[in-house]
Amino acid sequence: MSEASELVGGDGKSQRHSHRLLDLCVVAGLGPARLEMLLKDLQQNGDDAATVSPEVLSVYAPPFIGPQSARAGPEESGAPPGLCHGSARPPSQGMATRKGVDLCGIPELCFPDGFHLDMEGRPDSFHFLVLTDIHGNREQGVVLRVYRELQEPQDTEPVDVYPRPRAPVAICLISKFPYYSALKDCLSCVLPELRACDQQEFERKVRELAAQLTLVPCPPPGNLQLCFELGPIIVVLPPPGDVDTPPIDISLHLPLLCFSPSTVLQIVTCLLTERRLVFVSRDWPLLTLMTECFVYYLRPLPWRHPYIPVLASSMLDMLMAPTVFLMGCHSRHIHTIIELEELVLVDIDTGTVVFPQTQELQAPPLPTAITEEFITSVRRLRLHPELASASLPICTSLAAVRQRDLHRRQQINNHIQRIFLQLIGSLLRDVSKYLNLKHRVFIKKDFLDSREPASQPFYISHLRTDLFHCFLKARLNDRVDAFSRWEMATRPQTPRLNADPSPTGHSSPFTSDAARTSDAHMSQEPSLAASLTSHHPSDPGHTGVRVRPTVVPRCLYLPPLPSAPLDDLSVSLFYTKLVVDITRELEGVGGDD
Numbered sequence: 365m366s367e368a369s370e371l372v373g374g375d376g377k378s379q380r381h382s383h384r385l386l387d388l389c390v391v392a393g394l395g396p397a398r399l400e401m402l403l404k405d406l407q408q409n410g411d412d413a414a415t416v417s418p419e420v421l422s423v424y425a426p427p428f429i430g431p432q433s434a435r436a437g438p439e440e441s442g443a444p445p446g447l448c449h450g451s452a453r454p455p456s457q458g459m460a461t462r463k464g465v466d467l468c469g470i471p472e473l474c475f476p477d478g479f480h481l482d483m484e485g486r487p488d489s490f491h492f493l494v495l496t497d498i499h500g501n502r503e504q505g506v507v508l509r510v511y512r513e514l515q516e517p518q519d520t521e522p523v524d525v526y527p528r529p530r531a532p533v534a535i536c537l538i539s540k541f542p543y544y545s546a547l548k549d550c551l552s553c554v555l556p557e558l559r560a561c562d563q564q565e566f567e568r569k570v571r572e573l574a575a576q577l578t579l580v581p582c583p584p585p586g587n588l589q590l591c592f593e594l595g596p597i598i599v600v601l602p603p604p605g606d607v608d609t610p611p612i613d614i615s616l617h618l619p620l621l622c623f624s625p626s627t628v629l630q631i632v633t634c635l636l637t638e639r640r641l642v643f644v645s646r647d648w649p650l651l652t653l654m655t656e657c658f659v660y661y662l663r664p665l666p667w668r669h670p671y672i673p674v675l676a677s678s679m680l681d682m683l684m685a686p687t688v689f690l691m692g693c694h695s696r697h698i699h700t701i702i703e704l705e706e707l708v709l710v711d712i713d714t715g716t717v718v719f720p721q722t723q724e725l726q727a728p729p730l731p732t733a734i735t736e737e738f739i740t741s742v743r744r745l746r747l748h749p750e751l752a753s754a755s756l757p758i759c760t761s762l763a764a765v766r767q768r769d770l771h772r773r774q775q776i777n778n779h780i781q782r783i784f785l786q787l788i789g790s791l792l793r794d795v796s797k798y799l800n801l802k803h804r805v806f807i808k809k810d811f812l813d814s815r816e817p818a819s820q821p822f823y824i825s826h827l828r829t830d831l832f833h834c835f836l837k838a839r840l841n842d843r844v845d846a847f848s849r850w851e852m853a854t855r856p857q858t859p860r861l862n863a864d865p866s867p868t869g870h871s872s873p874f875t876s877d878a879a880r881t882s883d884a885h886m887s888q889e890p891s892l893a894a895s896l897t898s899h900h901p902s903d904p905g906h907t908g909v910r911v912r913p914t915v916v917p918r919c920l921y922l923p924p925l926p927s928a929p930l931d932d933l934s935v936s937l938f939y940t941k942l943v944v945d946i947t948r949e950l951e952g953v954g955g956d957d
Contacts, residue, residue: 474534553595651692
């Protein structure tokens with residue numbers, strides 16, 4: 365696990381608040397000397413049975429321009445040879461890195477199931493990481509494992525093995541913003557070239573990609589999404605909803621495809637009562653995507669406990685930590701994990717949750733009405749794209765396909781955010797009635813007495829959690845967040861200065877009210893939006909109240925990324941054009957052009 369005392373490379377004081385897309389690029393694998401030893405072992409034993417640990421080969425971090433030595437190639441600058449020119453060494457002089465960063469855990473996380481030569485023609489693959497420093501700051505990583513043909517040493521006999529052995533190389537893009545899909549798109553654009561090029565060209569292309577992505581700014585909170593062209597596609601960076609929430613660049617409906625609504629509610633209940641949760645799956649990328657979705661579901665409640673979605677096989681001892689945590693590992697370890705006490709095991713592959721035998725550690729029931737409304741609302745969603753797009757014409761270009769997929773993801777994410785915000789809000793709405801703001805006291809006993817008896821075990825457990833303490837502090841400080849906006853907008857029969865022009869009335873709390881008060885900033889396409897939910901007039905939970913159209917996002921297209929991102933003049937011209945475009949957008953001119 366990497367621990368960073370700085371969020372961004374270079375001078376921590378001047379760059380700590382940088383909003384660039386990429387902070388760091390790490391290349392991990394085995395250096396040529398160790399690969400040669402592994403190849404000899406393969407020649408002698410017929411497999412790569414020897415246990416080898418991957419290592420950091422190259423590190424790329426800004427600034428990429430400056431003194432001539434920083435722009436020179438490895439041979440000119442005296443940089444460590446990196447991926448293809450020698451064994452790995454600690455980053456120094458030509459190999460830029462961030463101050464105070466421990467990269468020791470990165471190779472294990474890039475190869476969580478260990479380093480193995482490929483003899484079966486495995487496809488290149490992605491997985492995702494969440495890295496936390498000692499101060500609790502999180503950064504996200506997108507890892508691409510590329511399998512490259514292993515070059516045989518000249519002084520050895522050819523290995524009589526077919527297909528030819530290939531060695532994996534991992535490229536890890538690290539950002540402090542969770543743009544998982546965008547960074548995956550960026551790596552996918554250069555993947556064909558990385559497969560075909562020689563070793564020196566491989567290192568050059570990775571360095572140039574890292575330099576280009578550090579030039580890309582991230583959008584501010586609000587309604588402006590940034591787009592830039594990379595290879596054959598347009599990469600889109602959605603903005604955060606507000607200053608306190610991260611951007612959403614994943615599909616929030618993934619857990620609803622793997623778990624039933626009641627099982628999802630059990631998992632959310634375990635998070636709200638802060639149990640020790642472990643997600644397991646045979647697919648590494650699903651671990652991070654699933655856990656990230658559940659962390660999003662808790663918003664605006666922040667998960668501040670240890671959070672490690674991907675545990676390498678060598679890190680399983682972390683599961684014995686005597687504290688609340690949310691972690692994930694490969695399903696091959698399920699029989700070892702299930703023996704540990706007080707762990708709640710979430711099996712993504714089977715869609716089940718295994719609770720400890722102790723009755724006190726079972727998921728306590730939520731209020732019946734809230735549970736029924738949640739399950740009904742989730743079942744109304746049409747999550748399968750074939751159903752949602754059955755009435756729509758096909759797209760005849762890659763750009764149109766990507767635009768429709770992105771638009772549908774934004775729409776369904778809006779619906780899911782409303783449902784879970786309504787769930788959290790309904791559970792905690794009455795807390796404000798039991799606050800003594802003058803003395804800053806929460807009258808806990810009276811609040812618990814007002815709950816229905818069946819749901820009191822849940823509230824007793826939840827009121828002891830850090831999640832609730834954060835929520836209570838925000839209410840005592842009169843903080844404006846997603847909950848306060850939801851609570852204000854859903855007050856029954858309360859006139860508001862900025863009243864919703866849409867028709868009002870008594871309605872299901874999980875559909876109409878939440879839908880009318882969404883602050884999402886995604887575009888609204890009526891035909892597609894209507895296909896995302898399945899309402900029936902005869903359904904008593906549906907009142908026919910119209911959903912307020914969400915705000916259409918503005919899109920600012922960045923200038924073309926410089927083809928020579930290591931050149932001062934090219935970078936200067938890029939930023940000059942970028943400033944002009946942003947100025948036009950702020951003046952209201954660029955939005956119409």
